[in-house]
Amino acid sequence: xxxxxxxxxxxxxxxxxxxxxxxxxxxxxxxxxxxxxxxxxxxxxxxxxxxxxxxxxxxxxxxxxxxxxxxxxxxxxxxxxxxxxxxxxxxxxxxxxxxxxxxxxxxxxxxxxxxxxxxxxxxxxxxxxxxxxxxxxxxxxxxxxxxxxxxxxxxxxxxxxxxxxxxxxxxxxxxxxxxxxxxxxxxxxxxxxxxxxxxxxxxxxxxxxxxxxxxxxxxxxxxxxxxxxxxxxxxxxxxxxxxxxxxxxxxxxxxxxxxxxxxxxxxxxxxxxxxxxxxxxxxxxxxxxxxxxxxxxxxxxxxxxxxxxxxxxxxxxxxxxxxx
Amino acid sequence: xxxxxxxxxxxxxxxxxxxxxxxxxxxxxxxxxxxxxxxxxxxxxxxxxxxxxxxxxxxxxxxxxxxxxxxxxxxxxxxxxxxxxxxxxxxxxxxxxxxxxxxxxxxxxxxxxxxxxxxxxxxxxxxxxxxxxxxxxxxxxxxxxxxxxxxxxxxxxxxxxxxxxxxxxxxxxxxxxxxxxxxxxxxxxxxxxxxxxxxxxxxxxxxxxxxxxxxxxxxxxxxxxxxxxxxxxxxxxxxxxxxxxxxxxxxxxxxxxxxxxxxxxxxxxxxxxxxxxxxxxxxxxxxxxxxxxxxxxxxxxxxxxxxxxxxxxxxxxxxxxxxxxxxxxxxxxxxxxxxxxxxxxxxxxxxxxxxxxxxxxxxxxxxxxxxxxxxxxxxxxxxxxxxxxxxxxxxxxxxxxxxxxxxxxxx
Numbered sequence: 001x002x003x004x005x006x007x008x009x010x011x012x013x014x015x016x017x018x019x020x021x022x023x024x025x026x027x028x029x030x031x032x033x034x035x036x037x038x039x040x041x042x043x044x045x046x047x048x049x050x051x052x053x054x055x056x057x058x059x060x061x062x063x064x065x066x067x068x069x070x071x072x073x074x075x076x077x078x079x080x081x082x083x084x085x086x087x088x089x090x091x092x093x094x095x096x097x098x099x100x101x102x103x104x105x106x107x108x109x110x111x112x113x114x115x116x117x118x119x120x121x122x123x124x125x126x127x128x129x130x131x132x133x134x135x136x137x138x139x140x141x142x143x144x145x146x147x148x149x150x151x152x153x154x155x156x157x158x159x160x161x162x163x164x165x166x167x168x169x170x171x172x173x174x175x176x177x178x179x180x181x182x183x184x185x186x187x188x189x190x191x192x193x194x195x196x197x198x199x200x201x202x203x204x205x206x207x208x209x210x211x212x213x214x215x216x217x218x219x220x221x222x223x224x225x226x227x228x229x230x231x232x233x234x235x236x237x238x239x240x241x242x243x244x245x246x247x248x249x250x251x252x253x254x255x256x257x258x259x260x261x262x263x264x265x266x267x268x269x270x271x272x273x274x275x276x277x278x279x280x281x282x283x284x285x286x287x288x289x290x291x292x293x294x295x296x297x298x299x300x301x302x303x304x305x306x307x308x309x310x311x312x313x314x315x316x317x318x319x320x321x322x323x324x
Numbered sequence: 325x326x327x328x329x330x331x332x333x334x335x336x337x338x339x340x341x342x343x344x345x346x347x348x349x350x351x352x353x354x355x356x357x358x359x360x361x362x363x364x365x366x367x368x369x370x371x372x373x374x375x376x377x378x379x380x381x382x383x384x385x386x387x388x389x390x391x392x393x394x395x396x397x398x399x400x401x402x403x404x405x406x407x408x409x410x411x412x413x414x415x416x417x418x419x420x421x422x423x424x425x426x427x428x429x430x431x432x433x434x435x436x437x438x439x440x441x442x443x444x445x446x447x448x449x450x451x452x453x454x455x456x457x458x459x460x461x462x463x464x465x466x467x468x469x470x471x472x473x474x475x476x477x478x479x480x481x482x483x484x485x486x487x488x489x490x491x492x493x494x495x496x497x498x499x500x501x502x503x504x505x506x507x508x509x510x511x512x513x514x515x516x517x518x519x520x521x522x523x524x525x526x527x528x529x530x531x532x533x534x535x536x537x538x539x540x541x542x543x544x545x546x547x548x549x550x551x552x553x554x555x556x557x558x559x560x561x562x563x564x565x566x567x568x569x570x571x572x573x574x575x576x577x578x579x580x581x582x583x584x585x586x587x588x589x590x591x592x593x594x595x596x597x598x599x600x601x602x603x604x605x606x607x608x609x610x611x612x613x614x615x616x617x618x619x620x621x622x623x624x625x626x627x628x629x630x631x632x633x634x635x636x637x638x639x640x641x642x643x644x645x646x647x648x649x650x651x652x653x654x655x656x657x658x659x660x661x662x663x664x665x666x667x668x669x670x671x672x673x674x675x676x677x678x679x680x681x682x683x684x685x686x687x688x689x690x691x692x693x694x695x696x697x698x699x700x701x702x703x704x705x706x707x708x709x710x711x712x713x714x715x716x717x718x719x720x721x722x723x724x725x726x727x728x729x730x731x732x733x734x735x
Contacts, residue, residue, distance in 0.1 A: 094624070113624050115405050135405045136621050154618060155675065156406040157653075172409045174653070177675040178618070197675035226718065228680035250679075 020044075021280060021324040022080065023287050024065055025296060026053035027313030033067065034312035035083070038280050038287075038321060041298060041310050047083045050076040055097035055140075056318040059122070060104040065320065066122075068095035068109065075107065075120070080322055089125050092118035097318075099140040099149065101164065108149045108162075110137040117151050117162060129167040133160045141182030141191065148210045152179035152193055159193050159202075161212065173212055175202045183235040185259070192244060194232035201232050201246055203262060216262050218246075225251050234277040236286060238301065245286055245299075247274040254288055254297075256304050268306050270297035281323040289316040366403070366440070366658040368416045368648055369433045370396045370467075370641055371453070373426045373445035381587035392444045392467065393418040394630035395638030399645030401629065403652075412652055416645060426453060434460045439660045442486075442644045444637060447471035447478075454483040463660035465644035468637065470581075472525060475688045475724050479731035482660075484667060484689045486644040490525035490581075492723035493607040496695035496707035497577070497600050498529035499721070503709040506574035506598070511540040512567075512589065513579040519545075523579035526601065533712075538571040543585045563592035570595065578602040604699070607707070610639035610677075611698045616706075619677035643676055643691070650674045668734070679706070685720070688731035692719035 021038035026049055033049040033056070036042070050069025057066050058080060065078040068091065075089040075098070091098075094113035100106070106128065109118045117137055119129040134156025141150040148170070149162045159182055161171040176198020183192045184206070191204040191212060200219050204212040220230040231249030237259065238244075244257040253267040254274060271290025278287050279301065286299040289312075296316060298308045372392050380386060388394070396416045403414040417438070421429045426445065430453050433441060439462040443450050447469045454464040464483045466474065470490040474483070488496075501507070509530060513523035523540070530537050543566065567576075567589075576593060578601040580586035586603030598604060612623065612633025626634045626642075651663040651672070666672055668689070673681035678694040685692060697705045708718040714725075724731075 112621055113628070132405075132408070134409065135402045136618070153406075154621075155402055156409070157675075158406070158409060160409075169409075177673055177681055197679075197681050198673065228718075231679075 021282075021322060023278070023280070023296070023319055023321045024056055024058070024080070025287075025289060025312045025316045026056040026067055026318045027294075028052055028054055028291070028315040028317040030314030032313045033065070033078070033083075034316070036296070036310055036312070038285065039324065041308055043310065043312065045083065046313055047078070049078075050074075054317045055095065055110075056320045057098065057100055058320045058322050059100065060102065062322040064122075066098065066100070066107065068098055070094050070096055070112070075109065087125065089120050089122060090118075090127050091120060092116055092127065092130065096138050097140050099142045101142060102144075102146050106164070108140055108142070108151075108164075110140050110151055112136055112138060115153070117149070117160075119167060131160075131162050131167050131169065133162075133169070134158050139179060139181040139193065141184050143184050143206070143210060144186055144188040150182040150184075150191060150193075152182050154178045154180065154196075157195070157198075159191075159204075159212070161210065170210065171212055173202075173204065173214065176200045176217070180233045181235045183237055185237050185241040186239050187241060190241070192235045192237065192246075194235050194246060196231045196233055196249065199227065199230050199232065201235065201244075201257075218257060218262055218264065220246075220248060220251075220255055220264060220267075222251060222253060222267055225253075233275045234288070236277045236279055238279075239283060243301070243304075245277055247277050247288055249273055249275060250292075252290075254286070254299060266304055268297075268299055268304065270299075270306060271295045271309060276318045278319040278321050280321045287319050287321065289319050291315045291317060364407075364410075364412045364652070364656065364658055366407070366412055366414045366648065366652050367436075367438050368396075368414070368440040368442065368645060369438045370416060370418045370442045370444065370645075371426070371429055371433065372418070372420045373423050373443075373449055374420055375423055375446065378584075380583055381585075385583070388630075388632060388635070390630060391635055392442075392637040392641045393420075394626065394632070395634070395640065395642035396442070396645055398626050398629055398638075399642045399649065401625075402642075403645065403649030406649065406653055410653065410656070414645075414649065423449065427456065430456055434462060439463065440648055440658070440663065441465070442467050442641055444468040444641070447474055450474065450483070451478060451480065454480045458482040461660060463664050465647070467640040467644050471521065472724065475690045475729065475731065477730045479688045479729075479733045481689075481733040482664070484644075484647070484664065484684060484691070486647065486691050487640050488607075488609060488693065488695060489690065489723050490522050491528065492690075493695060494522070494525035494529040494601075495532065495722040496607045496697065497605070498526070498533045498535060499707045499709040499712050500605070500697055500705050501575055501577075501600060502533045502535055503711070507535045508538045508572060508574045509535055509577045510570050510573040510575070510597070511537045511577045511579065512586075513540060513542050514582055514584065514586075515542055515545045516582045518581035519579050522581045522602070526577050526579055537577075538573050541566070541570075543580075545582065545584055559588050559592060563588055564594045567592070568594035573597060575600060576604075578604070600697075605697050605704055606699075607695045608698045609636045609643075609693065609695065610634055611636070611696060611703070613701060614677070614696060614698075614703050616703065617677050617679040618675075622677050643674075643682070643693075646674060646676070647691075680719075683717075683719075685723075685726070685729075687726045687734055688724065688729045689734060690723060692717060694719065695722065 051071035134153025139152030176195035578586035
């Protein structure tokens with residue numbers, strides 16, 4: 001999806017060089033979406049995003065913004081250019097986090113209150129399937145070959161591997177307490193699952209047929225920070241798989257992990273209670289949402305340093321980006 | 325549209341010892357399922373003893389008929405959903421009985437083959453029931469009584485305490501008061517034995533954290549708990565008089581375990597001071613407005629199931645049965661001894677909407693958990709407070725620590 005976005009971006013650039021890349025931030029308590037220019041890091045605007053907006057993503061062509069409006073029990077859709085609201089998508093109750101397939105046709109949505117993953121067709125705006133999963137489903141990852149969607153259930157403590165063909169669960173992997181995010185590497189050979197209360201990231205090798213094997217658990221340690229504050233949530237992996245970034249919640253840091261040795265190399269200071277992460281499409285920057293300080297931190301990916309903080313709305317939760 | 329779940333008994337064991345991020349990973353076990361199910365029936369019970377009691381001071385505190393049981397229903401739903409993927413079925417029976425029928429109710433449960441029993445009862449009854457249950461190899465969870473002795477000289481090897489002790493609650497309040505630098509306390513105690521026990525916990529907490537009880541007063545329980553009609557007129561005149569001419573103090577601590585006067589203390593003092601303890605800012609395991617650490621989902625699920633706000637009693641029972649669920653999930657057995665040993669082991673950790681895993685103290689079977697400080701509307705703070713350190717866990721700064729506990733049943 002990243003490559004697609006990027007190529008779309010290049011085309012757009014040649015046509016209209018004045019347009020800027022954008023980051024969209026869902027503000028869970030402010031019920032708004034903040035739009036930030038990813039070149040100047042100025043806030044462009046803030047618009048109403050429905051009630052309790054959390055999960056946020058963009059269509060592969062970069063034209064549509066999807067937002068889980070958790071308390072409205074639907075997915076709100078916006079034009080990324082005009083910010084005009086488009087017809088909503090049915091999501092099932094309390095949508096929290098979701099993921100689009102590569103074509104952008106199917107949206108896989110975690111329904112936190114109902115122990116379901118809902119699959120919605122973004123074109124017909126119909127629900128295609130409902131998959132019963134564990135208690136409090138949240139994290140949603142999709143394999144690069146689009147064959148599996150992985151959902152994490154926060155109270156059941158499992159990663160459920162759902163086939164995108166028949167919507168059946170093929171594997172369940174028990175992980176540590178409160179798994180919140182699942183992220184495949186771009187080559188699909190590895191999966192990272194964060195466990196917020198367990199304080200770990202479970203690393204799985206993925207066989208060609210999609211079968212997972214747990215190979216490692218990454219733990220964290222920061223001097224002068226209580227171990228229970230090290231709560232892994234958002235996970236992002238660079239395209240080449242060499243670096244894994246993990247948001248550590250109330251530890252106010254993003255961990256930098258070597259994708260090969262799986263060793264934690266560094267901790268980057270961010271704003272307070274850092275949860276979700278997103279790269280800009282060119283992977284130059286990583287953006288973190290800091291729910292308690294109402295801002296985002298911009299991290300220079302190559303330098304592995306925080307370069308600036310941008311104030312956004314109330315309790316920023318998720319972030320999605322588009323190219324210019 | 326619904327999806328069949330395939331579960332297989334096979335598990336893959338992975339043992340890795342490796343240093344990552346400067347932290348040492350000992351060993352861990354991972355399960356991957358993909359085949360047919362192995363059925364396991366997990367049968368538990370909640371035994372609630374309903375004592376004769378007066379109406380609470382506030383109508384908001386009226387006891388719902390399903391108090392505690394609603395927590396069991398949610399736990400069954402939560403455990404059951406997880407069990408779907410593993411072939412584990414959970415069933416919890418609930419019994420509410422007057423004190424004189426408690427023993428017979430336990431006999432029935434044991435005769436029915438149930439060996440995992442959550443008890444909501446007073447200390448004396450809990451001990452007797454736990455001892456009887458021990459004869460049949462049953463594991464008992466105390467979900468109600470805060471009696472510190474049960475974690476101390478009167479501890480039992482088959483009795484795990486999910487409910488915090490008076491001492492944990494008092495220490496939670498004391499830490500917040502000391503953090504605020506409100507260190508001179510006026511202690512107002514009730515006259516019933518439970519009030520006196522709670523008062524003693526506050527005295528120990530003051531000593532432990534360097535606060536001073538500059539004066540202690542006893543508010544006699546003269547009968548008649550709830551002021552109706554024009555009762556507030558009397559309260560408004562009587563309480564300030566009772567509270568006047570006290571030595572200089574920063575804070576009023578109320579020890580009213582029987583709930584007959586502490587609710588009236590705020591706004592009716594002689595000297596304007598905050599109230600904590602049984603009135604004003606109260607230590608609780610959970611309340612219906614707690615939202616941090618994902619608790620919103622817990623509240624939504626509980627509300628949908630029961631049609632009301634969660635009470636501490638419900639949360640305590642839910643938590644006890646979640647301990648069972650977590651132990652069954654990880655050990656794949658419903659044997660009480662295995663569940664007990666796993667719960668007491670270092671491997672055990674359970675997310676409980678408190679921002680960190682809850683675990684058990686291996687020396688007296690008390691669950692470690694953060695305590696919420698609740699003003700009646702919101703979570704004002706959560707103890708342990710910053711700066712209170714312990715070599716094992718900051719949670720062990722609250723309640724009986726290993727060197728203080730005289731419990732030997734767990735040795």
